[in-house]
Amino acid sequence: MAYPTAEKSPGEASSESKGLTGHAEVGPDASPPTATNINATLANPLASYSHAELEEMGEAYARKYNIGDESDVLAFRQGAVCAQDPLRFDTYAGLDEQEMNVMRKEFAHRWSQPRLLYLVIVLCSTCAAVQGMDETVVNGAQLFFSRQFGIHGDDPRSTWLLGLVNSAPYLCCALAGCWLTVPFNHWFGRRGTIFVTCLISALACFWQAFTNTWWHMFLARFCLGFGIGPKSATVPIYAAETTPPAIRGALVMQWQMWTAFGIMLGYVADLVFYHVSDRHGITGLNWRLMMGSALLPAVVVCFFVFMCPESPRWYMSKGRHAKAYQSMVRLRYSKVQAARDIFYMHTLLEAEANMQLGRSKLLELVAVPRNRRAMVASEIFCGVNVIAYYSSAIFEQAHFSDISALAASLGFGIINFLFALPAVYTIDTFGRRNLLLATFPFMSLFLFFTGFSFWIPDETLHTARIACITLGIYLFGIVYSPGAGPVPFTYSAEAYPLYVRSYGMSLATATTWFFNFVLSITWPSMRTAFYDQGAFSWYAVWNMIGFFLVLFFVPETKGKTLEELDQVFSVPTRVHAGYGLRQIPYFFKRYVFRQPLAPLRLHPRPQETDRQDASYRREREHDAEKRV
Numbered sequence: 001m002a003y004p005t006a007e008k009s010p011g012e013a014s015s016e017s018k019g020l021t022g023h024a025e026v027g028p029d030a031s032p033p034t035a036t037n038i039n040a041t042l043a044n045p046l047a048s049y050s051h052a053e054l055e056e057m058g059e060a061y062a063r064k065y066n067i068g069d070e071s072d073v074l075a076f077r078q079g080a081v082c083a084q085d086p087l088r089f090d091t092y093a094g095l096d097e098q099e100m101n102v103m104r105k106e107f108a109h110r111w112s113q114p115r116l117l118y119l120v121i122v123l124c125s126t127c128a129a130v131q132g133m134d135e136t137v138v139n140g141a142q143l144f145f146s147r148q149f150g151i152h153g154d155d156p157r158s159t160w161l162l163g164l165v166n167s168a169p170y171l172c173c174a175l176a177g178c179w180l181t182v183p184f185n186h187w188f189g190r191r192g193t194i195f196v197t198c199l200i201s202a203l204a205c206f207w208q209a210f211t212n213t214w215w216h217m218f219l220a221r222f223c224l225g226f227g228i229g230p231k232s233a234t235v236p237i238y239a240a241e242t243t244p245p246a247i248r249g250a251l252v253m254q255w256q257m258w259t260a261f262g263i264m265l266g267y268v269a270d271l272v273f274y275h276v277s278d279r280h281g282i283t284g285l286n287w288r289l290m291m292g293s294a295l296l297p298a299v300v301v302c303f304f305v306f307m308c309p310e311s312p313r314w315y316m317s318k319g320r321h322a323k324a325y326q327s328m329v330r331l332r333y334s335k336v337q338a339a340r341d342i343f344y345m346h347t348l349l350e351a352e353a354n355m356q357l358g359r360s361k362l363l364e365l366v367a368v369p370r371n372r373r374a375m376v377a378s379e380i381f382c383g384v385n386v387i388a389y390y391s392s393a394i395f396e397q398a399h400f401s402d403i404s405a406l407a408a409s410l411g412f413g414i415i416n417f418l419f420a421l422p423a424v425y426t427i428d429t430f431g432r433r434n435l436l437l438a439t440f441p442f443m444s445l446f447l448f449f450t451g452f453s454f455w456i457p458d459e460t461l462h463t464a465r466i467a468c469i470t471l472g473i474y475l476f477g478i479v480y481s482p483g484a485g486p487v488p489f490t491y492s493a494e495a496y497p498l499y500v501r502s503y504g505m506s507l508a509t510a511t512t513w514f515f516n517f518v519l520s521i522t523w524p525s526m527r528t529a530f531y532d533q534g535a536f537s538w539y540a541v542w543n544m545i546g547f548f549l550v551l552f553f554v555p556e557t558k559g560k561t562l563e564e565l566d567q568v569f570s571v572p573t574r575v576h577a578g579y580g581l582r583q584i585p586y587f588f589k590r591y592v593f594r595q596p597l598a599p600l601r602l603h604p605r606p607q608e609t610d611r612q613d614a615s616y617r618r619e620r621e622h623d624a625e626k627r628v
Helices: 035-043 051-064 070-084 086-091 097-108 115-148 156-208 214-242 245-252 254-272 285-292 295-307 312-317 321-331 335-353 361-367 369-377 384-397 402-418 432-453 462-480 487-495 498-553 565-569 573-592
Strands: none
Touching (some): 086 097, 115 214, 115 321, 214 254, 214 312, 214 498, 312 335, 321 335, 384 402, 432 498
16 A cells, blocks of 8 residues: 655755645746656655645645535645645644544555445446446357358358457447547546446347347447447546545456456356247347346446446546535545545646646657556457357357357356456555466466367367366466456556546557457457467467566556556656566576575665654655555
8 A cells, every 4th residue: 555655756846946736836938847857746745845834735725616614624734734644644633533543444444435435336346247248148149140140150251240240349449439438528427427328338238139130230239339438448437536545456456357247147148048939020039138138237327326426536627626525525434534635636636737748638648658658558468358259159169069158158257257356355465567477377378278179189089178178268267367357457547647547548448449359350260260279379379478568568556546656657668678577587586496585676775864853754765666
């Protein structure tokens, strides 16, 4: 858990040259912001102030934006001091015993949070289940509608059209859906966007159940992408913006965990409706019920989304500071906690605003190094969606019966959900980067194992063949679920600064859905051309590549506030790549040959100097390893 500590970096502007929020004033004649002075500012813009000054700043902020009554103004006086170093709240004499107990509980029992915060998580989890069902009900339904629509064969026309129908939502997400995130969030807010997108998903699922040709199904599924895209970009942001940093990773990763639950529900729906027979005038009633069943969780979300508070950060991005505070009060136990988080958020957002270089925000995603590194860190490509979308067809190709293929797919769905549960703990303790590095090699190994199992002769070793294929897929799910499953969306939700967060999340999710589209549309043809052995080996190689990309380019982000992550992503790429390269021999020396080595650090630990006793202030060189 990393909260701000009162420290200054070399080159940080002196207190005399700072404005209200502690960062260097930027006027028309000021030089453009650089990585150095931005990093120094965001290390902790409150570091150089005394308690009395912070109390005055907190009160001035509350009165400037007409936030609450006198009790709220008092909360901001106290919260501003606590924001300087939340871990040292017990040295501040301005808190009474009740407030002290609330603060102690926050750090001693990090999972003790207000009920309303957990309602937010229930909302986000249900949204994830919507998406999971949207993705996988087609897994079993395609066994039936592909025959009815005449696209079931192994000829090029059938394989490409089946891939096109299955991939239609992800094509829409990549081309249009995800890019609606910015206007939707601007017009409707986070909650409104969730409501609109779940409504679109429900209507599209209902439409899919009434299609009669492949192109009609393609249109319905393409429109489904307008619900999936903005929702997948908005919900992780909403979760990240409402949760405290100590448990943010665990709660944001609920998106992937409950997406896995929705994936499992999709397989359940396929099995439940498998034996439904046709009625008079209705052909393919079973697959129609499969496709339509995904609307149920979307309808549930629409009914209770507005019971949750709006994101405080979204209110602040609109200049509605009083509403932001009111929202934060509902998500914290005390007004002092809420005032502390709002005031610290405000000071860092003002500092972050200096990063806006006056160019297009889309251009800044690529042009600004900090944003570019965040973009690289949030993209993961491992091929799991091939299994999620086509597992029933894969098992059928391994000579399972239809019902056995659906049951085996359900087994994968159960494993995918159950083994995502440990990540609730490990993502904030073991870390995002370490989870990826620990799981990518095994994911590659098990994909190779699955592909090579198709060489087992079916005529003489049928049982061994289907057992090895199933085992390989299940083992892949076991290592995928706590690693490459939850980490990418957590990175995407927390990596970007607020002023480009919606754009960054749109780009991250659009890229993810584009790769999903590529996987989905190419898999039937790839399997025909390369056979199952070559197709699985193709994605196994990509997992090997993914391991080295993470090692060299992806930083650790656990325990940082959303604003402090600027420090993390401002480390030059070559520096982090060098650090990753040094980790390879270090790993073998320490963990294989058991040599007693000191921990490997991204930067050498600097010398500390004495801390002044006037407040929480400390004067020392920037400890890059601690924050990175």
